[in-house]
Amino acid sequence: MDQTTFISLIQKYQSGEASSQEKALLEEYLLRMEAKEPTPASLPAAGNRVWERLQQQLHPPVQKVHILRRATSWWVAAGIALLLAAGTAYWLLTPAKQLPEPVTRSAPQDAAPAGNKALLTLADGTVINLDEPQNNPLPLQGNVQVSRSDSGMLTYKVAAAGSNAPLSYNTLTTPRGGQYKIILADGSAVWLNAASSLRYPAAFTSSVRQVEVTGEAYFEVAKKPEQPFIVTVQGVNMQVLGTSFNVNAYEKQQGVITTLVEGRLKVTAPTAAVILKPGQQSVAGTGNIKVQTVDPEQAIAWKHGLFVFNNASLQEVMEQLSRWYDVDIIYNTTSNVTFEGEIQRNLSLSQVLKHLEQKDVKFKLNEKTLTVTQ
Structure with missing residues (x-):
């Protein structure tokens, strides 16, 4: 900010x-x-x-x-x-020894933070780049009007009475270095983190509202008890009536991490099921689901523009930076250093690295490759 x-x-x-x-x-x-x-x-x-x-x-x-x-x-x-x-x-800015230099003074080798970037794939296969100028209105999806804002939000609104037409699915995909928000046709809001996707019906015309996620997303689900909302990710289902929760299922982590902010949430894996209460987090792996009490604000800090590191390993921190700044990571160190604190996500990569270097690690950025050394 x-x-x-x-x-x-x-x-x-x-x-x-x-x-x-x-x-x-x-x-x-x-x-x-x-x-x-x-x-x-x-x-x-x-x-x-x-x-x-x-x-x-x-x-x-x-x-x-x-x-x-x-x-x-x-x-x-x-x-x-x-x-x-x-x-x-x-x-x-935590950790920090001094206020950051303005972005305009950053070194020539630098990377800007993620912005509102996404691709929208329509039911007919048409792909629309949402970070390009809005020259034409988005096409109707059945009886649903789709619009986008300059602030990075996609909105679906039912324009007429529903019909019995088959479900028409759209997919919103953010690249590394991108994020996006979407308002679904039922009024539910979804924030997509970098390198993530959401597959969803243009209109919810069946008895359940079901969507699919990859990567990380935060949901604020509109309450419709007669039409349960189900999120599917890597074979794990989250069923809600009206609630707020975060789903983290990036490829390199172990299991699907679901953090409940408010409401009630049923998490179902192939061989187990649990019901979460606010402030609880589940990790659904192969054959079991582990539940623990957490601070949900840390899980959704990304939505509020912060990196939050709580005893995070060097690899965990680098994975976040890789997605947010669209860089590849090379390790020339076996350091087991960990990080505590928080840093704004609107800083350039060089500013963030300046703070991390207080932990006796060094970084060298060459175009899209970031090398970590000691």
């Missing part, structure tokens, strides 16, 4: 015009600034502390890498007031 956007969010927050999503994003940034401070006894004291912390963000000393936790909502109001008075903003 750039400075202009951030200040605009602050102003909308104060005027009461911010959406619930914008409020959540702004509060998350401001709450983290004082994550480890106790709640102050008075407003003036708090204002002084927030000001001191803001100055540290603008002129930061060397500090220990850590993961920030949420603080009391008290700091939001004080932080907003001070940021508006100062006419500036800060960027959340």
